[in-house]
Amino acid sequence: MYSGGMPSDLPALLGDLITVNHRLTRVAAHAADSRESPAVWRTLSVLRQLGPIRLGEIAARSRISQPTATKLVAHLVERGWAARLADPLDARVTSTVITAAGNAALSAWRSELAEALLPMFDGLADAELATIRNAVDILRERLDGSEVPVERVPTAAVTTARVPASEPGRPAGARA
Amino acid sequence: MYSGGMPSDLPALLGDLITVNHRLTRVAAHAADSRESPAVWRTLSVLRQLGPIRLGEIAARSRISQPTATKLVAHLVERGWAARLADPLDARVTSTVITAAGNAALSAWRSELAEALLPMFDGLADAELATIRNAVDILRERLDGSEVPVERVPTAAVTTARVPASEPGRPAGARA
DNA sequence: CCACTGTACATAGCTTGGCTATCTATGTCC
DNA sequence: GGACATAGATAGCCAAGCTATGTACAGTGG
Known part of the structure; x- marks a missing residue:
């Protein structure tokens, strides 16, 4: 639990994290405009960051299943926050892009969220802010860099071919 | 407080965070392949940290609604990971405690999670680890400290002087 | 002592995010 | 062309979250 002064205990740190x-x-769920869910914003963030992107990659990047990605994107399209593009080279593919409205909505949400959270983070010293910022950067880098980088997750079959020699103890099936 | 540092675009930082x-x-959902959900572990953490605790306080601490807390606690009790204690002073209240099994399950989850996440955090420099640890501590402090204005006199009267709590299964006071 | 208001939790019913399993359509390779 | 692989869609389930409401008890004023 309270890891206050325990140095170098990585497992405990990860648990705490x-x-x-x-x-x-x-x-955040309380603070943010609760008319939309975290998943919506997370997906919009992916779209904004990665431009036109396939469903499978959205799923991989977001660490969600492909059907879930389908559902989320459908919702975004309904909302007018995303649009789908047919791929001229592969008729199975429909890429998704964020729309101007989507961009605006995402920015608005971030502002709103920030404003709502401000009181909670009021009075932080600059050094503390820097610490948080650095931690965010480190985590983001790891999230981006670690596995599932460009590779896509197999649809349903059991595959061990994509492991880049960095997953020793993973049950391979997620929730089987 | 160290005024005059970098501009610190706090809103952007919070959005990124x-x-x-x-x-x-x-x-984490992928890594901790347990068949239990984050909410379960989060609730168990609250129980472990705060000992016998009322439903309402679980809800407040977890930032969830009271009915959701009821549901989660019911699930934990079913699992044998928590037990409920009648309050001898107020028949409306039933406090909840974590059981030994619950404690073990929580610890096991944390280990499992840590192991699964290790590859992702492999090769972090000590300084980076320290940064994350500090950020976690800062955030936790803020989460604890700015405990949603529950429009109530801060703890004091409620959280103190409960049942000895050494034996979770024992009601400690025959209720009429 | 009895109503009356407030509090602590339970129940009902809904929405949404997540999953697995499966299906369709298309691409690819022999 | 036929066999297999791949991208995405559909169906159906469960869990976690919510609001609204009900029920039992506590505390108070008459």
Whole structure:
């Protein structure tokens, strides 16, 4: 639990990280405009960041299943926040792009969220802010860099071919 | 407080923080392959940390609604990971405690999670680890400290002087 | 003592994000 | 052309979250 002064205990740190993470998620859920869900914003972020992108890659990047990505994108399209493009080279593919409205909505959400969270982070010293910023950068880098980089997750079959020699203890099937 | 540092675009930082947070949540969901959900572990963490605790406080701490807390606790009790205690002073109240099994399950989850995440955080420099650890501590402090204005006198009267709590299964006071 | 208001939790019913399993359509390779 | 692989869609399920409401108890004023 309280890791206050335990140095170098990576497992404990990761546990704490995830726990704090979950708590932050709840706070954000309260703070943000609750008419839309976290998944919507997360997906919009992916779209904004990666431009026209295939469904499968959205799923891989977001660490969600392909059907879930389909559902989310459908919702975004309904909302007018995303649009789908047929791929001239492959008729199976429809890429998704964020629209101007989507961009605006995402920015608005970020502002709103920030404003709502401000009181909670008011009075942080610059050094503390820098620490958080650095941590965010480190985590983002790891999230981007670590596995599932360009490779897509197999649809349903069991595949061990994509492991880039970095996943020793992964049950391979997620929730089977 | 160290005034005059970098401009610190706080809104942007908060947006990034939450976005990274959501992505991490997905990663954790994949990594900790347990058949239990984040909410379960989050609730168990609260129970472990705060000992016998009322439903309402679980809800407040977790930033979830009271009915959701009821549901989660019911699930935990079913699982044998939590037990409920009648309050001898107020028959409306039933406090909840984590059981030994719950404690073990929580610890096991944390280990499992840590192991699964290790590859992702492999090769981090000590300084980077320290940064993350500090950020976690800062965030936790803010999460604890700015505990949603529950429009109530801060804890004090409620959280103190409960049942000895050494034996979770024992009601400690025959209720009429 | 009895109503009356407030509090702590339970129940009902809904929405949404997530999953697996499966299907269709298209691409690719022999 | 036929066999297999791949991209995405559809169906159906469960969990976590919510609001609204109900129920039992606590505390108070008459």
